[in-house]
Amino acid sequence: MKLKATTDDQALRATQVSPNDWICSSCGSVGEYRRIRPGSDVIELVLWLCGIVPGLIYSSWRNSKKTTACTHCAAMTMIAVGSPVGRELLARTSPNIQIVASAAPRQPQMTTGERVVAQAGRIAIWILIAMLAVPAIFSLLAAVVS
């Protein structure tokens, strides 16, 4: 699997991790992970385009079932760095990385689907506002003219 340059740089420069960071028990990667959700990005997008309610229900279901996967090997075997097995694994695979309680945990990478859904959700809200505002403006104008 081809890795992004930024991911490599972050992994190489990291010398501190939070106990709430994730370590991959398959390949030993620390901190880099993404969310995997069941269902389909295409179905989610279509439902959002059909209306805000179906999209919201489907997205809520997908988000409630999401799991964590390794960015490097895609295995869903991420464990907390602060756990006993996580500490042992980190000491064995990355002895230069310290666990620091005050370190900020890394955020998951957003998938393309998540970015599209976030954008589609914003657009749907603006369409809804426009649908409410335009008739209100016209009825005000009608009341002023007559």
Ligand SMILES: [Zn+2]
């Ligand atoms: Zn991995």
